Amino acid sequence: MASYLRFENVTRRFGSFTAVNNVTLDIEHGETFSLLGPSGCGKTTLLRMAAGFDKPDEGRVLLDGKDITPLPPEQRPVNTVFQSYALFPHLSIRDNIAFGPKIAKWAPEKISRGVDEMLELVDLKAHADKKPSQLSGGQKQRVALARALVNKPKVLLLDEPLAALDLKLRQRLLVELDAIHDEVGITFIYVTHDQGEAMSISDRIAVMNKGVIEQVGPPVQIYEAPRTSFVAAFIGDTNFLDGKIIDCIDSRFSRCEVKGFGSIVIDNDKPVSKGDRVHLSLRPEKLIVSREQPTTKETDNAIAGKVEDVIYYGSHTRYWVRCGDWKLCAEMQHRQYQLDETPPKWGDQVWLKWHANDGFLLEQYREEDEGMLTLPDAV
Amino acid sequence: MNKERKAEILSTLPSLGWLVMFVLIPVITIFAIAFRPALPAGGIGEGWSLDALKALGDPSYPALFARTIIISGLTTLACLAAGLPAAYAMARLTPAWRSRMLLLVIVPFWTNFVIRVFAWQQILHAEGYVAKFLRSLHIIGENDRLLGNTFAVVLVSFYTYLPFAILPLFAAAEKFDFGLLDAARDLGAKAGKAFFAVFVPGIKQGIITAFLVVFIPNLGSYVVPDMVGGTGTQMIGNKIAQRNFTDRNLPEAAALSGALALLVLAPMFIRRREKTAATA
């Protein structure tokens, strides 16, 4: 697939701090692409370099094959939806949306047609003559979207556009945003620190940390096959295990010894050989908690432990289970209110069961990423 | 009367009483004395007279009022022209530099006003360095003077009032969301266009305040035209002082002051109406 917006070896430093470190990234035409990462990871700097508010110290930004690096923001065919919306408080909603077209000297009838279309698109016709201060947060957000889209940008940049809204509204607008993307069909670049937003709206996600991209891929891949401990810990929650390969069972499975835990079967999703040290990410919802010793196949793992913490979340419950030197987090969904079996309680002896390919081998592990896990292991 | 009301009146009384005695009554006195006859010796006579009011029909007065408004207007324009970009630049600095700059702007206003005008009198003096330099470049002729004309009055008024213009402009600019300029640039506006289409309307309240604190006191300007102006730059304030101290005709001075008071109140009422329109 052809690259539409391309960051090529882009570096941006602020004093001694490197905000973006030699990033190369290709974004395709028409996709919704998310830049996801914690604050200070460089995602906003990358976006600002696409918009033209910031210039890379090294590297180039290409749009549709053209080098746009030297262009000031007003000359770039991209528009931004700002985090704080940045609506002009002295202008009505209509005039806010008409700002770009007026600057571009569109014919008056074309302006009014374009603005009306946009008001229709974001369902704000009834509020056209109000001032921004008279609108709710969600409405302001939609005006910001309309004001950017009316200019028919080649790429729409969204800088944490929902961050200022409450959870329910955020979820609703996310659906709307997705619908609008389908309607206008232009490339969206979506910056967020909220993994839920990124997962639900994106065709592809780039996970950023400390100025570099840790992984690029569709949401499923990012979640199920994290390349690094950072990606595994930042997106969702997980358990990290480290061990040594003691036996290569066949081409698909190996046996791995985890110190103070026992030996477990793992899936060879990366090539391994006997004696290798490996790091494994194991998502809590993949672990099955039961009181009775579960029946296992050859490729299943079952480990005995004791429940040390229980937190009830409504739709699911989390258990922290002590297994030897390790404490694992497991999550159980509640499908029925009246359970056949009374759920495990604090202090209960339980079994944890998972299939070998529920775990995923990491290419890169950093101990500091353990800090992002909920109730990190306190051995 | 309840306790709350009593407490209100008790805490309001000292300042309100003072202000009624030394602001309200004196302002009313201005209008009252305009209808009194003048005594030849310089006092205020008994009874009522329209002489002072008739004196306002002096054929030189329309020009005097026009000159006062023009000089004040030019000064205000100059203050806004320099103050807007300066306030913008200050607001974009880091907080530490912002307070340093603010201090630098305020300090000259702490030096004595009369002395600052005096400094300009020396700088613009016919034998001063500036005049000599301009003469050597033939920008001004041998007999042209830098003092005693409208230029000198506007320049020195501009100097003394610029800090007063910058303060409200800066206060407004500091609250301004500079993200709006990014938004304007993003929507295709060049830097200058963004400044006038977004920044200037965004700090409108600051501009109105700056206008009021420069334009209104300037209408009553007295020291600057007296020290660096000439006969051709006399303003209403000079005329009031002249009637008062030279001619010793208090009723005429009062009539002129009354006219000035009305001139000053006009823009304030316009502003009040605008305010009520904005909140409606």
Place this chain on the structure above:
Amino acid sequence: MRPSKVPLITLILVLVFFYLPIGFLVMNSFNKSRYASNWGGFSTYWYERLWERTDILAALGNSVKIATMASLLSMVLGTAAAFALERYKSKLQDAHRLLVTVPLVLPDILMGMSLLLLFVSFGAQLSLYTITIAHVTFCLSYVALVVQARLQDFDFNVVEAARDLGATKTQAFIKVTLPLLAPGIFAGGLLAFTLSIDDYVITYFVKGPGSDTLPTLVYSMIKKSKDLPVINALSSLMLLVTFAVVAVSQRLTRPPATPS
């Protein structure tokens, strides 16, 4: 995006413009020559002349006396006004607010003229007292303005906390409200002091014969073109005092370093 350099250049030019005349004054105070356009060499002659001028010292004394009285009185009246304006919403306060605003916007000459006419109508003897009354009148409004700004940011919960912890209304006011507002009241008083020292126009209208303040004395010296270089020396000394006060108050009011 390269931000435009025009505003920053304007700011720098403005600051240069602000300090150039002041620098010129200081330079000339050390000029041996009587004429500002001639550099006659470095000399402290004019400072020595200044020292001999008892009238200047007397005027300075008057100015300080008036400014002290005016700022103290206006601190009390202005703080009371600010409290009433901030606390109550009524027709009375609307009128009160209007009257507090008038001295802020009324041109000096009208203020001076109106007070002169008042004093003349009541047959009051023009003196240092009439000057003080005039100064209190305009200082009051500035103090009220400054204190009211502080009151708007004031967290009244702390007063309720004090009451909750057993303080009476008066105790809460003295032990909590006043100490917290003291910097604001003090800033208002300092502003009042500088405004009083600086005032020429209003003073000129309401002063009696022989009751010169520093600005009125300097003004008449300038008008008579008498001993102009002495004024330069005086100005330079006043500048020195101003800068010293600014430096000290900056040091005192500098906020403690906060971890970022």
